[in-house]
Amino acid sequence: MTATKSPTVQRNRENKKSFILDTAARLFAEYGYHATSMDMLSEVTELNKGTLYYYYTSKPDILFDICVSKTEKHYRVVSAASKMSDAVEGLNFIIETSINFIVENRDYCRVYYQEDHFFESIFDRNQLAKVRQQQRRFMQNIYTVIENGISSGQFRQIDVKTCGRHIYGIIIGPYRWRDYSLDEGDLIEQAHSLILQGIRKE
Amino acid sequence: MTATKSPTVQRNRENKKSFILDTAARLFAEYGYHATSMDMLSEVTELNKGTLYYYYTSKPDILFDICVSKTEKHYRVVSAASKMSDAVEGLNFIIETSINFIVENRDYCRVYYQEDHFFESIFDRNQLAKVRQQQRRFMQNIYTVIENGISSGQFRQIDVKTCGRHIYGIIIGPYRWRDYSLDEGDLIEQAHSLILQGIRKE
DNA sequence: GTCTATACCGGGATAGAC
DNA sequence: GTCTATCCCGGTATAGAC
Structure with missing residues (x-):
């Protein structure tokens, strides 16, 4: 169990993060940051809300990214x-x-x-x-x-x-x-x- | 009791509405429409929330105005x-x-x-x-x-x-x-x- | 016309099983 | 790494006394 993750795992993680990010950008662009809820993002990405929070610690973090x-x-x-x-x-x-x-x-x-x-x-x-x-x-x-x-x-x-x-x-x-x-x-x-x-x- | 309001009453009403509107515009401009709550507007105008709803039937109506x-x-x-x-x-x-x-x-x-x-x-x-x-x-x-x-x-x-x-x-x-x-x-x-x-x- | 109190919902975020 | 269930807060709006 090394502290750093293997390249493959890291890569998958980045892919998923950027998929979340693309979707969030689309929704924020259409409805605005405040009017877009994490529930909406969860629905559209078809990822559970808990999963979203596994990749991003908060909503502002998504916007920042x-x-x-x-x-x-x-x-x-x-x-x-x-x-x-x-x-x-x-x-x-x-x-x-x-x-x-x-x-x-x-x-x-x-x-x-x-x-x-x-x-x-x-x-x-x-x-x-x-x-x-x-x-x-x-x-x-x-x-x-x-x-x-x-x-x-x-x-x-x-x-x-x-x-x-x-x-x-x-x-x-x-x-x-x-x-x-x-x-x-x-x-x-x-x-x-x-x-x-x-x-x-x- | 006439259906239409007297000019003076009408005038005061318009004054108060435009005071609310000015304040709302200031807050919406600074924090954005969605991030500004009716509670904030109530605090800043020093009018009770119930009073706000007496003058404007909804938040979107304020924005529209x-x-x-x-x-x-x-x-x-x-x-x-x-x-x-x-x-x-x-x-x-x-x-x-x-x-x-x-x-x-x-x-x-x-x-x-x-x-x-x-x-x-x-x-x-x-x-x-x-x-x-x-x-x-x-x-x-x-x-x-x-x-x-x-x-x-x-x-x-x-x-x-x-x-x-x-x-x-x-x-x-x-x-x-x-x-x-x-x-x-x-x-x-x-x-x-x-x-x-x-x-x-x- | 202005207040208090409250209904009611949807938001962000988390705990903990799997 | 992904899910369910839930916490808790703050939001809009309203009912009803004064």
């Missing part, structure tokens, strides 16, 4: 943008990778953004600190790219924070929309051109 | 934009009046947008139909203005729906931000210039 498990990698990828010499290129990179990420992980992102305002009353101090730090780091990339663009003369003199937040808003926009006809490529293209040129002709 | 009471007038005002001959002017009008409205009714708007996705599981058929129709009408104004701008040659050939939604996203953006240093005028100015020219120099 939804909010950090997928983003970590994406945020690391995006951080490359602030080191690019060309600001337009950096911005494109952020837009492209982020929209792809959102389209591929729609439920997760929906939950994340939807519950964002309420993290303070759901998470404990550690969880909260971790999530908020992640967010700050992500936004910092956008700000830096904008600053670089202003220094290099590619971008206008704009309020960096406000503009950064608007860009962020445009990127995550599609997670809100109930329906959208465009595919990923078009979404990226539209976001890109709006941010860079606006809607005016010329 | 938050979502329609203020917007009705604003949406009517905004509808003028689609009739303006100059598309840029029309767009400005929407941006300006809407940002003013949001800044002035921050809690109400926050609740509205925050719970938007969950209206289906909170409201009854009538309430839902009314709210969704309001929204469609509002968005239609934005779409029309964009179409006008494209026809007149002021705007580029863009996907109207996607662009309209992005513009809407930029307008309501500030309701999300925990803090923002800009005043109304600057918010309008930044939104305006981003939408029209983008961030590129020239």
